[in-house]
Amino acid sequence: MSTGGFLAADLIAKKRDGQELNDAEIGWFIDGVVKSHVEPSQLGSMLMAIYLKGMSTEETTSLTKHMMNSGDVLQWPSEWKGLIVDKHSTGGVGDKISLPLAPALAACSMKVPMISGRGLGFTGGTLDKLEAIPGFTVNCSKERMQDILEKVGCFIVGQTAGLVPADKTMYATRDISGTVESIPLISSSIICKKAAESLSALVLDVKCGKAAFMKTEKEARLLAESLVKSSNGLGIKTVALLTQMDSPIGYAIGNALEVAEAVECLHGGGPADLAELVSKLGGHLLYAAGHATTAEDGISKINEVLKNGRAMNKFKEMMVAQGVEEDVARKLCSKDEGPWSVMRKAPYQTEIKCNKTGIVESINALELAKVSLELGAGRAKASDKINFSVGLQLKCYVGKKINDNDVWLIVHHDSTPLSALHQERLQSAIQISDKESNGIGSRVIDVITY
Structure with a gap:
C-alpha cells in the first residue's frame, strides 16, 4: 500500500540492497507499521533486511526517534529540566540493581521515571521482583506518575499502552522472524522507550559473559556504542558501562530473595559487587547529568545516601506511593523486622x-x-x-x-x-x-x- 509518496516494497528493496534509508522514509515506514498501512509480511521483510545489511548511526537514530514518537511522550514540568534520569540494563542473573539505584538517585535530588519490564525466561524482571512485596502496584496513569515524581522523586512502573506502540509490534515480529539479535533493532527498541520518558541523562548497564545476551566483550561493546550514539543523537546525555556477567550478581537469585538483598544494599551493606554496580552506575549518571563534578564525586554521593538512610527512606516512600501499606513498608525496611516479616518465604x-x-x-x-x-x-x-x-x-x-x-x-x-x-x-x-x-x-x- 502506498501513502505519502512511498511504497513499502521499494523501501524494503533499498535496504535489502544495502542502501541507506533517509529520515522521511523511515518515518513513513514506522507510521505505516502503527497505522497498519505496512503489511505484517512487509514488516518482517524490512526487519530481515536491517538484520542482514545493518544501519548507519544516522539511520538508527532516526528509527529510534520515529519509534519514540509513535505514541505518548511523557512531559514534565519545565523546572525539572536537567533532573530527569534513568538507567537501563541488558539483563543479568541476580540483577536487582534498579531497586536500590532509583531511590538512591532520588535521594540525590534527581527525578527517576523508571519504566521497566517483566522477565521472560530465567528469573523475573524488575517489576516481578517488586510485586513480591505485598501491595506493590506497577500500573500507574501518567498523572499518577507525575504526582509520585513530585512527592517522592522516583517510581518503577510498567509500560503504558500508549507508549511506543511501534516497538510492541516490531518486537513481536522480531521474536518470530529470527531478527532479535540485530544491534540497530536492539538499540532502537531500548532507547525509544527511554527517550519517551523525556530524559535529561541515561546510564546503560551493558552486560557480557556466559549469562548475558551478548556473550563476548566485542559484541557488548558494539551494542553499547550503538546505544550511546543513538541516545546522544536524541539529545540525551548518555554513558554506558560494560559489565561482567558470568557469575550471578550478589548472592540471591529469585524475586523475594532479591528484594531482601536490595534492602541490605539500601542499608549500606549487602554484597560488594551489587554495591559497586549501584554506586558506579549512579555516579556516572550523576556526572553525565551535570550533578557531580566527576564520576568519582557522583559515586561518593550515591554511597553517602546509601549509608545515611536517605536512599532507604526514598524506597519506603516509593513503596507507599505505589500501593504498599505504610506498616508493611516500615517493617520491610526495618533492620529489626526486615523483608521476611512481610514477604512469603518458600517452605x-x-x-x-x-x-x-x-x-x-x-x-x-x-x-x-x-x-x-x-x-x-x-x-x-x-x-x-x-x-x-x-x-x-x-x-x-x-x-x-x-x-x-x-x-x-x-x-x-x-x-x-x-x-x-x-x-x-x-x-x-x-x-x-x-x-x-x-x-x-x-x-x-x-x-x-x-
Whole structure:
C-alpha cells in the first residue's frame, strides 16, 4: 500500500540492497507499521533486511526517534529540566540493581521515571521482583506518575499502552522472524522507550559473559556504542558501562530473595559487587547529568545516601506511593523486622554441598538461572505465573576458599523433595580449583561515552 509518496516494497528493496534509508522514509515506514498501512509480511521483510545489511548511526537514530514518537511522550514540568534520569540494563542473573539505584538517585535530588519490564525466561524482571512485596502496584496513569515524581522523586512502573506502540509490534515480529539479535533493532527498541520518558541523562548497564545476551566483550561493546550514539543523537546525555556477567550478581537469585538483598544494599551493606554496580552506575549518571563534578564525586554521593538512610527512606516512600501499606513498608525496611516479616518465604530449603576442597574458580550463572526458572522463579512464556518465594541463595563467591562438604548453595522451593536431576545440575554449576584466585574483581570492564 502506498501513502505519502512511498511504497513499502521499494523501501524494503533499498535496504535489502544495502542502501541507506533517509529520515522521511523511515518515518513513513514506522507510521505505516502503527497505522497498519505496512503489511505484517512487509514488516518482517524490512526487519530481515536491517538484520542482514545493518544501519548507519544516522539511520538508527532516526528509527529510534520515529519509534519514540509513535505514541505518548511523557512531559514534565519545565523546572525539572536537567533532573530527569534513568538507567537501563541488558539483563543479568541476580540483577536487582534498579531497586536500590532509583531511590538512591532520588535521594540525590534527581527525578527517576523508571519504566521497566517483566522477565521472560530465567528469573523475573524488575517489576516481578517488586510485586513480591505485598501491595506493590506497577500500573500507574501518567498523572499518577507525575504526582509520585513530585512527592517522592522516583517510581518503577510498567509500560503504558500508549507508549511506543511501534516497538510492541516490531518486537513481536522480531521474536518470530529470527531478527532479535540485530544491534540497530536492539538499540532502537531500548532507547525509544527511554527517550519517551523525556530524559535529561541515561546510564546503560551493558552486560557480557556466559549469562548475558551478548556473550563476548566485542559484541557488548558494539551494542553499547550503538546505544550511546543513538541516545546522544536524541539529545540525551548518555554513558554506558560494560559489565561482567558470568557469575550471578550478589548472592540471591529469585524475586523475594532479591528484594531482601536490595534492602541490605539500601542499608549500606549487602554484597560488594551489587554495591559497586549501584554506586558506579549512579555516579556516572550523576556526572553525565551535570550533578557531580566527576564520576568519582557522583559515586561518593550515591554511597553517602546509601549509608545515611536517605536512599532507604526514598524506597519506603516509593513503596507507599505505589500501593504498599505504610506498616508493611516500615517493617520491610526495618533492620529489626526486615523483608521476611512481610514477604512469603518458600517452605522448603535444600542445601547443596561441595564435594571438593579448593578455590571457587567459577559459578555458572546461566545454569543457576535455568534451574530457578524451572522451580517457578521465572516464566517460560508470557502467561506463566511466577512464584515469588522460590530461588537460590549462594553461600560463596568466585575466589573464595571452600572445603569439602561445605554448603555452597541453598535452594528455596515450594515442593519437596528437590529432584535428583536439579541437585545434579546445581552441583555441576560450581567449579573448584586448586589454583589461587583473585576473584572476579571489579564487574566494570569499561566506560563508554561520546
